[in-house]
Amino acid sequence: MIKVDEEDPIGEVEPSFPYRDVQIRRGVDIRDLYDLQEEIGRGKFGTVYRCREKSTGLRLAAKMVSTPKREDRRNVEREVDVMRVLQHPRLIQLYDAFDNGKTMCVVLELIEGGELFERVIDDDFILTEKSCTVFMRQICEGMEFIHSKHILHLDMKPENILCLTKTGNRIKIIDFGLARKFDPTKKLQVLFGTPEFVAPEVVNFDQIGFGTDMWSIGVICYVLLSGLSPFMGDTDVETMANVTIAKYDFDDEAFNEISDDAKDFIEKLLVKDIERRMTAAQALRHKWLQGVAAVTQLSTAKLKRYVIKKRWIKAVNTIIALRRMGAKLEPDDAGAA
Ligand code: ATP
Numbered sequence: 624m625i626k627v628d629e630e631d632p633i634g635e636v637e638p639s640f641p642y643r644d645v646q647i648r649r650g651v652d653i654r655d656l657y658d659l660q661e662e663i664g665r666g667k668f669g670t671v672y673r674c675r676e677k678s679t680g681l682r683l684a685a686k687m688v689s690t691p692k693r694e695d696r697r698n699v700e701r702e703v704d705v706m707r708v709l710q711h712p713r714l715i716q717l718y719d720a721f722d723n724g725k726t727m728c729v730v731l732e733l734i735e736g737g738e739l740f741e742r743v744i745d746d747d748f749i750l751t752e753k754s755c756t757v758f759m760r761q762i763c764e765g766m767e768f769i770h771s772k773h774i775l776h777l778d779m780k781p782e783n784i785l786c787l788t789k790t791g792n793r794i795k796i797i798d799f800g801l802a803r804k805f806d807p808t809k810k811l812q813v814l815f816g817t818p819e820f821v822a823p824e825v826v827n828f829d830q831i832g833f834g835t836d837m838w839s840i841g842v843i844c845y846v847l848l849s850g851l852s853p854f855m856g857d858t859d860v861e862t863m864a865n866v867t868i869a870k871y872d873f874d875d876e877a878f879n880e881i882s883d884d885a886k887d888f889i890e891k892l893l894v895k896d897i898e899r900r901m902t903a904a905q906a907l908r909h910k911w912l913q914g915v916a917a918v919t920q921l922s923t924a925k926l927k928r929y930v931i932k933k934r935w936i937k938a939v940n941t942i943i944a945l946r947r948m949g950a951k952l953e954p955d956d957a958g959a960a
Contacts, residue, residue, distance in 0.1 A: 631757055632793045635712045639732060640681060642710040647703055647720040653728045656719075659685060665941060666782075668698070668800055673733065683718055684733045689726055698800065699727040705802045708772050713765030715785075715797040734795055736786030743847070744927045752885060753916040755847050757792050758784075759888075760912050762840055765796040767903035770833045777801040777813060777831075779839035780820045781846065782933075807832060818862040819855050824897050826863045834897035837906065841892025848885060849877035850925025853893065869895035877925055884911040 653659070657674045664671035669686040676683060690696040699722075706717040706729075719730035736742065739758060743750050762784060769776055776783075778801040787793040801815055812828050822838035824831050845853045853871035856862040865871075871893060873886050888911040891901040906912065 645717050647722050649722045653721045682733050684731045686729045702800050705799045711768040734785040736788045739784040740781040740930050744923050750921045751918045753918045756916045761794050763903045763906045775803050775805045776836050780817050818859045823867050826867050834900035837900050850929050
């Protein structure tokens with residue numbers, strides 16, 4: 624049986640390559656330097672393939688992004704720009720980048736453990752509050768570093784937290800596609816993100832800040848502990864309306880076994896006023912992450928339902944996207960997606 628290791632990881636794993644100062648290569652075909660292998664992930668913007676560098680044999684991940692418009696290219700350039708600054712063990716590392724006009728490709732460290740939520744719902748896993756603190760602490764460490772570089776991630780959600788290996792307890796934050804450099808003296812408003820995880824100031828198109836990521840971390844923590852999504856409505860509009868009033872509770876029986884410290888941790892993140900939200904540094908000092916959390920097994924039945932529903936939504940969206948691109952699908956593709 625695989626049990627989620629409840630001990631905090633000791634030391635750091637050697638990265639598969641030393642930190643690199645990446646410049647985007649223009650007019651070079653990635654296939655000249657890398658063997659592209661099977662697809663390992665897909666998001667709204669990119670398709671991610673396993674790949675191998677021909678000269679070194681190094682195994683990596685290549686995120687291909689279609690960039691027909693100038694705006695699309697600028698987005699990938701921004702992602703690369705941000706990632707060059709973010710050299711930290713809790714964050715996905717950049718290896719190379721290519722610009723071929725209609726397509727751009729970002730070569731990344733390969734992370735093989737899969738999405739955090741997919742792993743914790745595995746029947747072989749025993750999820751406890753203590754193991755949740757191990758994951759949440761690492762997420763806050765990664766975010767503290769991102770914020771120390773004056774960058775906002777702006778797309779924190781469970782799909783963007785990957786496990787380093789299938790059995791260890793180390794995680795990494797991925798996907799800096801929406802990240803922005805942030806100058807607190809300048810006004811910054813955005814209108815993007817995933818409704819379930821975005822903060823009220825995003826929905827209201829108000830000034831955003833470091834607290835915007837911390838709200839999303841609060842939502843992730845709520846879902847991880849309970850399998851319930853605090854603001855989820857039947858439609859995106861309903862979800863966003865729930866977010867703007869910032870009202871949620873711990874009334875469901877899923878919270879009966881959850882400690883007051885864990886609830887307090889969430890309450891200090893899911894605060895409507897961005898100024899009053901806990902920072903990443905404060906979160907790391909919170910008693911839930913500092914203390915000795917409970918080791919009783921948590922039920923993952925609701926989290927399983929949550930993850931399965933997400934898989935279906937993703938599969939349907941993939942099919943819609945492929946149809947839009949003109950692909951003809953066999954009936955089996957829906958089940959396989
Ligand atoms: P989104 O729709 O969330 O904006 P995106 O198009 O920006 O996504 P990513 O989130 O970067 O794309 O990647 C899509 C998926 O590919 C991820 O959810 C993850 O499962 C997988 N993935 C991304 N990077 C890696 C990596 N370095 N190693 C392994 N798998 C990865």
